[in-house]
Amino acid sequence: xxxxxxxxxxxxxxxxxxxxxxxxxxxxxxxxxxxxxxxxxxxxxxxxxxxxxxxxxxxxxxxxxxxxxxxxxxxxxxxxxxxxxxxxxxxxxxxxxxxxxxxxxxxxxxxxxxxxxxxxxxxxxxxxxxxxxxxxxxxxxxxxxxxxxxxxxxxxxxxxxxxxxxxxxxxxxxxxxxxxxxxxxxxxxxxxxxxxxxxxxxxxxxxxxxxxxxxxxxxxxxxxxxxxxxxxxxxxxxxxxxxxxxxxxxxxxxxxxxxxxxxxxxxxxxxxxxxxxxxxxxxxxxxxxxxxxxxxxxxxxxxxxxxxxxxxxxxxxxxxxxxxxxxxxxxxxxxxxxxxxxxxxxxxxxxxxxxxxxxxxxxxxxxxxxxxxxxxxxx
Numbered sequence: 288x289x290x291x292x293x294x295x296x297x298x299x300x301x302x303x304x305x306x307x308x309x310x311x312x313x314x315x316x317x318x319x320x321x322x323x324x325x326x327x328x329x330x331x332x333x334x335x336x337x338x339x340x341x342x343x344x345x346x347x348x349x350x351x352x353x354x355x356x357x358x359x360x361x362x363x364x365x366x367x368x369x370x371x372x373x374x375x376x377x378x379x380x381x382x383x384x385x386x387x388x389x390x391x392x393x394x395x396x397x398x399x400x401x402x403x404x405x406x407x408x409x410x411x412x413x414x415x416x417x418x419x420x421x422x423x424x425x426x427x428x429x430x431x432x433x434x435x436x437x438x439x440x441x442x443x444x445x446x447x448x449x450x451x452x453x454x455x456x457x458x459x460x461x462x463x464x465x466x467x468x469x470x471x472x473x474x475x476x477x478x479x480x481x482x483x484x485x486x487x488x489x490x491x492x493x494x495x496x497x498x499x500x501x502x503x504x505x506x507x508x509x510x511x512x513x514x515x516x517x518x519x520x521x522x523x524x525x526x527x528x529x530x531x532x533x534x535x536x537x538x539x540x541x542x543x544x545x546x547x548x549x550x551x552x553x554x555x556x557x558x559x560x561x562x563x564x565x566x567x568x569x570x571x572x573x574x575x576x577x578x579x580x581x582x583x584x585x586x587x588x589x590x591x592x593x594x595x596x597x598x599x600x601x602x603x604x605x606x607x608x609x610x611x612x613x614x615x616x617x618x619x620x621x622x623x624x625x626x627x628x629x630x631x632x633x634x635x636x637x638x639x640x641x642x643x644x645x646x647x648x649x650x651x652x653x654x655x656x657x658x659x660x661x662x663x664x665x666x
Contacts, residue, residue, distance in 0.1 A: 354394070366436035398427045444551075494522050558582050583614050
């Protein structure tokens with residue numbers, strides 16, 4: 288199970304609250320934008336410098352870079368060359384942006400993949416590896432190791448990825464699963480990820496798994512199971528995306544209460560779930576437009592972002608709020624234009640004082656004892 292630390296002290300004693308605020312509370316960084324859904328062959332989406340300028344023009348302050356897209360980024364070079372990483376940071380800075388994280392979602396998927404998906408995942412790796420599951424997996428591990436080094440060279444502290452899936456074809460318990468099947472899957476998953484997590488530890492970077500249907504790590508229970516299998520590894524953390532929890536009908540606010548210590552990255556993505564009589568969470572193989580649960584542009588869905596940002600501020604979330612655009616209705620450029628001001632409006636500038644400081648009477652242990660009706664020490 289997850290090893291928890293004490294909660295922050297409650298508000299009530301002004302001096303203690305002030306100390307907590309000064310030493311713990313941070314304002315969430317943002318807005319950022321994940322570039323994966325926007326990169327393309329046409330300007331301004333075909334180079335890092337031009338897409339950064341485009342994002343800055345919409346009001347974003349940071350960019351999350353898909354490490355597999357050579358139009359924007361060379362992962363292997365970044366893992367080997369600090370000067371190249373300085374060029375990447377310079378291109379972002381010239382547009383007034385920071386690099387928030389790198390992403391290896393596609394490579395992470397290949398670290399552990401059930402053979403049923405081999406053909407579907409050929410496009411996630413170089414073309415010459417198509418049809419060779421073992422080679423794709425080895426390539427993915429090398430990519431993740433490069434991502435740890437590249438993140439360090441870029442001065443980043445968090446990294447976004449997927450876990451991959453060995454057990455996903457068996458997520459529904461019929462036909463009845465043989466005893467130990469899921470245990471074996473998570474044992475193998477941990478075996479494959481432990482060397483990668485060690486590489487991230489050596490780089491001083493958190494590996495943040497996006498909990499996502501189609502991954503063995505798709506909810507709190509599966510994350511706990513994995514965490515136990517990797518010995519509560521300190522670099523095994525969470526990319527929190529509430530949209531995937533809406534589609535699974537989870538309580539995404541309670542999730543933050545339970546797992547906030549492991550949340551080190553955050554995708555701001557909206558979703559909706561429309562209850563009906565013809566299909567439900569499994570959606571009847573329908574396309575995205577017709578599924579009961581579907582992703583929406585920010586503000587068009589059901590996610591209560593005010594409460595999410597409040598909870599993340601309360602629990603001292605240390606990272607960025609990064610928009611991931613996925614919507615089956617709205618054009619991506621409209622979604623991006625609306626996304627930056629939406630996120631900026633949600634970010635809470637945390638207070639630097641307790642609201643009741645005006646009534647503070649100072650700390651005096653003897654006085655406290657007298658207020659409680661106790662005899663002061665030595666009297």
